[in-house]
Amino acid sequence: MTDDANLHGTLDASVWAAEFCKRWPSALCQISGKEGVSDGTDFEATMIGWFANAIMTGYDKAIAASPEVQALIAEAEARGMERAAARARVYASNYEQSSDGRNTFILLAEWADAEAAAIRGETP
Numbered sequence: 001m002t003d004d005a006n007l008h009g010t011l012d013a014s015v016w017a018a019e020f021c022k023r024w025p026s027a028l029c030q031i032s033g034k035e036g037v038s039d040g041t042d043f044e045a046t047m048i049g050w051f052a053n054a055i056m057t058g059y060d061k062a063i064a065a066s067p068e069v070q071a072l073i074a075e076a077e078a079r080g081m082e083r084a085a086a087r088a089r090v091y092a093s094n095y096e097q098s099s100d101g102r103n104t105f106i107l108l109a110e111w112a113d114a115e116a117a118a119i120r121g122e123t124p
Contacts, residue, residue, distance in 0.1 A: 011059065013052035017044050020051070078119040085112035 007016055021044050063069055088109035095102035117123065 011055050013048045013055055016051040017047035020047050074119050078116040081112045081116035085109040
């Protein structure tokens with residue numbers, strides 16, 4: 001690692017860990033519960049795990065906030081509601097025409113259809 005490491009251009013936790021260990025070699029003594037971790041390779045391995053978790057948490061949060069991912073999630077939710085409505089209609093067909101069981105499943109199907117439309121921003 002050079003003195004002018006560009007950490008912002010990498011998602012590689014080992015690069016972050018190596019730079020951290022280079023800049024703060026005495027940081028091990030400041031880690032609470034450091035039992036089982038020693039200087040050198042063990043400490044750098046611990047830091048790789050630490051930075052990998054931090055990097056991926058930030059990455060996952062950024063991805064989840066993207067409009068494309070939000071649209072995919074909404075579409076999956078709407079499809080799930082449509083599948084629930086279809087299943088409810090199948091179950092309703094197992095009951096006699098005016099029975100409470102049939103009516104309950106029909107109401108469930110109508111609700112799920114309305115939810116799917118609302119998720120998509122459609123008016124029922």
